[in-house]
Amino acid sequence: xxxxxxxxxxxxxxxxxxxxxxxxxxxxxxxxxxxxxxxxxxxxxxxxxxxxxxxxxxxxxxxxxxxxxxxxxxxxxxxxxxxxxxxxxxxxxxxxxxxxxxxxxxxxxxxxxxxxxxxxxxxxxxxxxxxxxxxxxxxxxxxxxxxxxxxxxxxxxxxxxxxxxxxxxxxxxxxxxxxxxxxxxxxxxxxxxxxxxxxxxxxxxxxxxxxxxxxxxxxxxxxxxxxxxxxxxxxxxxxxxxxxxxxxxxxxxxxxxxxxxxxxxxxxxxxxxxxxxxxxxxxxxxxxxxxxxxxxxxxxxxxxxxxxxxxxxxxxxxxxxxxxxxxxxxxxxxxxxxxxxxxxxxxxxxxxxxxxxxxxxxxxxxxxxxxxxxxxxxxxxxxxxxxxxxxxxxxxxxxxxxxxxxxxxxxxxxxxxxx
Amino acid sequence: xxxxxxxxxxxxxxxxxxxxxxxxxxxxxxxxxxxxxxxxxxxxxxxxxxxxxxxxxxxxxxxxxxxxxxxxxxxxxxxxxxxxxxxxxxxxxxxxxxxxxxxxxxxxxxxxxxxxxxxxxxxxxxxxxxxxxxxxxxxxxxxxxxxxxxxxxxxxxxxxxxxxxxxxxxxxxxxxxxxxxxxxxxxxxxxxxxxxxxxxxxxxxxxxxxxxxxxxxxxxxxxxxxxxxxxxxxxxxxxxxxxxxxxxxxxxxxxxxxxxxxxxxxxxxxxxxxxxxxxxxxxxxxxxxxxxxxxxxxxxxxxxxxxxxxxxxxxxxxxxxxxxxxxxxxxxxxxxxxxxxxxxxxxxxxxxxxxxxxxxxxxxxxxxxxxxxxxxxxxxxxxxxxxxxxxxxxxxxxxxxxxxxxxxxxxxxxxxxxxxxxxxxxxxxxxxxxxxxxxxxxxxxxxxxxxxxxxxxxxxxxxxxxxxxxxxxxxxxxxxxxxxxxxxxxxxxxxxxxxxxxxxxxxxx
Numbered sequence: 001x002x003x004x005x006x007x008x009x010x011x012x013x014x015x016x017x018x019x020x021x022x023x024x025x026x027x028x029x030x031x032x033x034x035x036x037x038x039x040x041x042x043x044x045x046x047x048x049x050x051x052x053x054x055x056x057x058x059x060x061x062x063x064x065x066x067x068x069x070x071x072x073x074x075x076x077x078x079x080x081x082x083x084x085x086x087x088x089x090x091x092x093x094x095x096x097x098x099x100x101x102x103x104x105x106x107x108x109x110x111x112x113x114x115x116x117x118x119x120x121x122x123x124x125x126x127x128x129x130x131x132x133x134x135x136x137x138x139x140x141x142x143x144x145x146x147x148x149x150x151x152x153x154x155x156x157x158x159x160x161x162x163x164x165x166x167x168x169x170x171x172x173x174x175x176x177x178x179x180x181x182x183x184x185x186x187x188x189x190x191x192x193x194x195x196x197x198x199x200x201x202x203x204x205x206x207x208x209x210x211x212x213x214x215x216x217x218x219x220x221x222x223x224x225x226x227x228x229x230x231x232x233x234x235x236x237x238x239x240x241x242x243x244x245x246x247x248x249x250x251x252x253x254x255x256x257x258x259x260x261x262x263x264x265x266x267x268x269x270x271x272x273x274x275x276x277x278x279x280x281x282x283x284x285x286x287x288x289x290x291x292x293x294x295x296x297x298x299x300x301x302x303x304x305x306x307x308x309x310x311x312x313x314x315x316x317x318x319x320x321x322x323x324x325x326x327x328x329x330x331x332x333x334x335x336x337x338x339x340x341x342x343x344x345x346x347x348x349x350x351x352x353x354x355x356x357x358x359x360x361x362x363x364x365x366x367x368x369x370x371x372x373x374x375x376x377x378x379x380x381x382x383x384x385x386x387x388x389x390x391x392x393x394x395x396x397x398x399x400x401x402x403x404x405x406x407x408x409x410x411x412x413x414x415x416x417x418x419x
Numbered sequence: 420x421x422x423x424x425x426x427x428x429x430x431x432x433x434x435x436x437x438x439x440x441x442x443x444x445x446x447x448x449x450x451x452x453x454x455x456x457x458x459x460x461x462x463x464x465x466x467x468x469x470x471x472x473x474x475x476x477x478x479x480x481x482x483x484x485x486x487x488x489x490x491x492x493x494x495x496x497x498x499x500x501x502x503x504x505x506x507x508x509x510x511x512x513x514x515x516x517x518x519x520x521x522x523x524x525x526x527x528x529x530x531x532x533x534x535x536x537x538x539x540x541x542x543x544x545x546x547x548x549x550x551x552x553x554x555x556x557x558x559x560x561x562x563x564x565x566x567x568x569x570x571x572x573x574x575x576x577x578x579x580x581x582x583x584x585x586x587x588x589x590x591x592x593x594x595x596x597x598x599x600x601x602x603x604x605x606x607x608x609x610x611x612x613x614x615x616x617x618x619x620x621x622x623x624x625x626x627x628x629x630x631x632x633x634x635x636x637x638x639x640x641x642x643x644x645x646x647x648x649x650x651x652x653x654x655x656x657x658x659x660x661x662x663x664x665x666x667x668x669x670x671x672x673x674x675x676x677x678x679x680x681x682x683x684x685x686x687x688x689x690x691x692x693x694x695x696x697x698x699x700x701x702x703x704x705x706x707x708x709x710x711x712x713x714x715x716x717x718x719x720x721x722x723x724x725x726x727x728x729x730x731x732x733x734x735x736x737x738x739x740x741x742x743x744x745x746x747x748x749x750x751x752x753x754x755x756x757x758x759x760x761x762x763x764x765x766x767x768x769x770x771x772x773x774x775x776x777x778x779x780x781x782x783x784x785x786x787x788x789x790x791x792x793x794x795x796x797x798x799x800x801x802x803x804x805x806x807x808x809x810x811x812x813x814x815x816x817x818x819x820x821x822x823x824x825x826x827x828x829x830x831x832x833x834x835x836x837x838x839x840x841x842x843x844x845x846x847x848x849x850x851x852x853x854x855x856x857x858x859x860x861x862x863x864x865x866x867x868x869x870x871x872x873x874x875x876x877x878x879x880x881x882x883x884x885x886x887x888x889x890x891x892x893x894x895x896x897x898x899x900x901x902x903x904x905x906x907x908x909x910x911x912x913x914x915x916x917x918x919x920x921x922x923x924x925x926x927x928x
Contacts, residue, residue, distance in 0.1 A: 225801055284796045303840070306753075
């Protein structure tokens with residue numbers, strides 16, 4: 001997951017570049033850290049460390065890392081769309097059903113109607129966009145709360161799924177679709193036999209090195225530009241530390257994957273999505289407007305933001321991402337089933353809130369949502385490795401969600417009291 | 420009259436990093452109206468929160484003696500039991516509940532856990548008569564005006580058998596009629612033996628109603644004056660508040676007036692909530708380059724409605740009329756059109772309509788002008804930063820950096836952020852709705868200077884204000900608005916408060 005770290009450090013550094021007297025900051029050996037925005041990453045590191053110990057290292061074996069990514073990719077894709085919806089101050093309860101109906105549509109097209117798979121994928125994505133447009137219309141232009149519209153959507157699209165599939169699974173999918181969902185990059189350049197890296201895939205390693213170089217270069221350029229304008233930047237020591245940590249994480253992940261089965265295609269897809277959406281959220285006018293709407297809807301209207309149109313497109317986007325998740329999920333199971341995507345919306349929403357989204361809107365980051373999703377993924381995976389029953393996994397996940405939001409509210413209240 | 424009902428001595432309240440109150444003393448005599456004056460951030464509200472137990476005993480130093488007893492309030496319930504009730508600036512009423520329910524909220528007239536509705540409504544009616552509120556006790560709060568809501572708050576305090584009533588900016592949201600009624604009511608309550616402490620920025624009201632005034636500056640008591648004995652005037656209070664004599668509350672300005680830039684003709688707006696009611700009726704006005712024009716009107720006259728309907732139809736329905744920009748007719752369907760045609764509107768309600776309080780200074784400044792600093796949808800963050808830094812300096816925004824969160828700034832500095840945001844859109848016409856509301860005297864002077872500077876740059880500025888002295892001191896020409904109609908247009912040399920007030924209260928024939 002860490003080929004996304006560039007955006008993480010980048011976006012994370014932005015909001016709190018300013019005053020050193022911010023509440024909720026702790027000082028560690030001269031390096032100050034904003035607890036509210038980086039607490040989630042620290043928590044993630046601690047949870048990974050905890051389960052590494054509890055599972056005697058099984059958590060971080062090449063095959064298990066690969067499993068975690070492939071098994072949770074669709075929830076992570078949904079979390080990207082969900083955090084945008086939540087930042088804008090809305091919610092989407094229908095994504096699980098949309099995953100099911102788009103997966104079902106893809107299956108009908110490819111299996112029953114023998115439509116060529118690229119065309120079928122395109123039609124499915126367009127269908128996802130139309131579903132998003134349908135809900136976006138009622139929410140943005142008709143003015144019904146998103147909670148209601150998407151609750152209705154949850155029922156409507158589940159009903160549609162059952163109608164389309166006739167209450168049975170449809171499969172199998174063409175190999176290309178299965179590869180996208182479940183497969184790995186081929187060893188284009190062969191393997192290398194160097195000591196520790198024995199048998200690792202050279203192509204995957206090169207991708208990892210390029211990602212690290214890209215991250216460091218982008219961060220360095222941005223830091224230099226900030227300094228050029230006299231903005232406060234992290235002290236050099238902290239900068240180097242952050243870069244080293246990011247690079248170590250990426251390289252560790254890539255090496256582990258290279259030793260197993262190379263890079264999962266869904267990881268590549270996910271990395272591209274996270275990078276693109278992080279840039280969109282942080283650097284484009286559209287992204288800014290999402291934050292403006294969530295931060296103060298009325299002020300956004302009065303500042304000339306086309307609020308209705310922005311909200312509409314956020315839901316269209318959610319529909320498209322749901323369709324991608326739907327295809328991947330169906331492709332992974334090699335079958336589109338009537339119960340596909342059950343309760344996915346809850347996982348995506350939980351990921352967003354664990355990842356630092358604010359209940360009132362206006363706050364949140366793509367990378368935060370991904371980290372939130374990964375925290376739940378690691379808990380799921382780690383607990384099943386040590387043989388915990390599923391009810392206990394559920395219990396822990398619930399507690400983590402509550403604790404994460406409680407922490408957010410607590411730091412906010414402290415910030416308020418210090419004023 | 421010399422017996423003290425309340426004595427606060429040596430009050431010191433510290434927040435992390437800030438000493439909000441330092442050794443403050445306040446003595447209030449029984450049965451008087453005691454005003455507390457001071458700039459925003461001087462510590463008035465903090466002092467009242469200490470008194471009412473919002474900041475519980477132990478969180479501050481010093482002593483409070485009320486009715487001869489030392490008080491150690493642990494919360495609002497304690498202070499209310501002692502007979503101290505505070506009415507905050509933002510009213511704490513539940514809009515969907517009835518007047519009677521609100522009056523007895525938390526203090527229900529119940530028997531064995533069941534509400535006695537007859538008694539509730541009967542007693543509410545009695546209290547309403549006492550405060551002069553002529554409404555049915557079962558009417559919902561949302562259906563009565565702000566002035567009447569204020570009366571409900573007072574009735575609610577009376578229901579708690581209040582002995583010391585604290586009002587924080589009670590007339591800030593009221594028009595002159597409602598304000599006058601409220602002040603009369605306070606005099607009446609004083610005669611009934613209820614002591615009042617009133618916090619107000621409106622010094623004319625303070626001089627009109629108060630028996631004594633305590634001035635607070637920078638968290639310290641400066642002085643307590645007896646209004647009658649010391650012959651206190653507004654200027655006397657101002658000099659105490661700012662610590663210097665304010666010879667001139669308005670910067671001098673010599674206008675250079677050019678061609679007409681905006682003309683509005685036959686502008687009619689219907690109310691979105693009451694079908695058929697015209698909130699603006701056939702209004703016409705014209706603004707010229709370099710000119711500062713005032714728009715005077717009582718609350719409810721349609722000032723904000725006129726401005727907002729012109730600014731991209733953000734208020735009202737069935738809006739008809741013509742707008743001309745530089746002599747050419749233009750059509751404005753939404754805020755984007757208005758901005759494109761060089762019209763800016765800085766709202767009277769900064770926190771609700773003006774700012775994203777959880778965002779930082781630079782992103783608030785760029786909020787309406789992002790298109791100008793982006794290429795193909797990508798924001799140039801360095802340009803954004805540079806622009807924000809320029810405004811930080813030129814507008815003298817007192818914030819640690821442009822990355823500071825706007826919600827943590829004072830009202831005056833928030834207003835400067837709002838103004839920066841609109842100046843960035845390079846408008847030809849700026850509509851400033853109550854630009855100095857809730858801002859302290861020093862910052863007002865700065866805002867006036869900025870307005871003059873904008874006019875000198877050839878922009879037309881329309882200032883909407885409830886404070887007539889402000890319009891008289893600032894504007895080259897003043898329109899008066901009454902019941903949605905323009906009732907007069909007065910050049911600076913002919914304008915007096917009396918003349919304007921006469922036009923503002925002119926009813927329809």
